[in-house]
Amino acid sequence: MPRQLPADCLNEIFEHLEKDKATLHSCLLVNRLWCEVTVRILWRNIWIINPVDYVDYSRRLKVGTSILNTLIACLPNKSKTHLLEKGILNSTHISKTPLFNYASFCKVLSIHMIGQMIIDVFKNQKYLAKEIMKMFMETVSLKKLSYYTSSKTINLSFLRYPGAKGCLTNLSKLSCNSNVKSAFFYKLSQICCNIQSLTIEFNGTISSDLKNLISSQNNLKHLSLSRTRTHSTADWADIIPSLAKHSNSLIRLKVHWRKYNYWNKTEQLSFITTFTNLQELILSFHHKDCFAGLNSKLLDITFPQLQILKFLYEYPEDYVLSKFLENNGKNLKEFYINCSNTISAIAEFCPNLKFLSTLFRFDKIESLKTVLNNCQQLESIDTQYYYGLLSEKELLGTLAKYSPKNFHKLKVRYYSYSQLVPEDLEEFFINWENRVSQRSISLVFRGCMNSFGAKEENMGIIKKYRELGIIKKFELK
Template identity: 65%
Template structure:
């Protein structure tokens, strides 16, 4: 008789597959026990999809999810919807295999409204019954999403439904638009006091109730502010945000690239001196003008991750910032000049992950970084006109990398000159090094320039993967 793993072991194994929906779905089909364990993990968050409009939360949720939710509705809801001719007798006669809704830990109000609109012409009554079912059956929602950036999204006062208070008391993550009605934020501030992660998408309107919600929290740790539409005034909520200067450890601010007149008030950032991670994403350098002088003198004693995905403050500002704060940095992401690269080498000796650019004539700068940052594990960079070639990059890395290094990500924005010979030389040098990890190599091309040498390059990768020198490689266009 085959040995069956106990439930707790299966559950621990399947937890590692939480984001791998395909593998988890396969587990459903093995046997009854595997199905019972994996279905609970699959249904924690059913509102996963890709945005189909930039900056808008229009998710493509599978209609099968809606069909299952309808089956899970209590009989009184089904009969009510039958009377309204929204459901038919066949739909209300089905019964679920599991109480799927009770497994959910994420509630997305706008996603419910969207998926119903996609399938039904009349959605008002069905949306209400489904949300009532959620707040009644979910013992403890961990994440709530409530956006209003789709004109068809249903705006419901669902906090009045029976069970809503019990459902949301332990809410730890909230994602929302700032123009949701103030009544929603006022009511939520009376229910939830332990939101740790707050993700706000700013619209032209910032509801007054948002200040009350922010102030009522006891342990806010993660804050994300996104300006994706219109021009909003953040001034009124800054005092409320500053109340959490002692607890906040991660801050991300994203500015809209389409509104060049948008100047967010960024000086408040320097009040959060306990930050571990800071991400400031703006397309234009002038967006940092209000912050520049503060960056020169602020001290973040615990800062480990600093990212400027697009534009960044002037070099002299950042060099002074790195002089004050670079020693503790473990991850740095920036589109930098050579002078800033030299500052990275000088002031950031403990870096483990680095994204930066290297000019074509600055091999010596790369060597200095590799020599001075001995803890470096990962580098991400680009190849484009005026930047270091792939061949020069690989040759330098092979000669000067520390034993800790194991990952390279190369973004190719121009015709690639990467050939199998260059890869062979790199991996031959690599295999003779003392390293605790096998190599991970990721190449992303923005055109088809990689195709001419694709077959030969792939053979090299396969060869060294079999030898155990390469653990992961990926070439995508």
């Protein structure tokens, strides 16, 4: 008789599948023990929904109905009776007895998604929302709370429900609008003092007690600030002193900023340079002018612990970025920039890179060689292909000949038709096979399905070298 793995071993394995809902659902059906272990992971965060399901109303309705029916089944009898008397539930709803108390497994709560589900399924039943939130407050110890308000969000004054303090005391992640009612931030600041990850979307105004909530945290490590709405005129000046209080503890900062002609104030962004212990810095600026109030600061600032640097859209002036990399590039492990002008600075000042996302112009092949020769820890490159950039043949040929021994992954995003011919592709794999490191390559090609994938000869070569073990992974999207 085969032996059963103990629950703690199964839990360790299934933890790696947390975002793979389909596989976890299959694990539920194996036996009772697998079901008991898996269901806790599945229900830890029930808000991880396929984006396709969320956009498609009929599919969203199906998912929302399933989640709500399960939560309703978990309601205490008193709540079910109350909702039956209000005409919201019927006898079928209240007669269901769940196999588990699924709600108690939840560690993540999304207020706006609960509100949207109730609107979709029950057409705005505030009584149902109230009873569900009471159940959460009384039975759950939350780790993450997401609270975004909109015209469709049901008003849920859940912080005054019994058990709210016990439910939220151990909260470690909070995502919210800046214009949530001030009373919410005030009450939360009295309950939660150990939020480590805070995401704020600045929308219209800033509640007066938001800065008090920020100041009251003891060990804030991750901060994400976003000002993207066209109608947002929120002024960050009032909360900058509260943010600066966490200059020693903060290790990850993301700032998403759109500039508008009628309201600029990019000088407010200079607060970024107060967080000198950052390990990860992500700047998502949609306009070059967003760096106007920051360029002079970046010339001299030093982040001794910085390992990950991302410019998701625009980036500083070339001379500013070059100086910044001179001061901070030595410890960088990952660097993202949508630019080809800084290759020489990367090669010179970032010797310990493991991951690089950038562009390579058709006339910069020597710069690519220099990067590969100087960055001997490099393992992966993410780049693009379109007119004016390095051809696929030159890119692959250079990697096969010059890439360091640990290099093993290439991702290319296509904005032009693939020009790779079978002879060039096979030459690359032959050269890769003859490398000293003998490490298999992973290739991810996105946006070229109709040009690369349609060539039977190319796909035949891919199949051949996968079977030989030269290709570890191949994705074509």
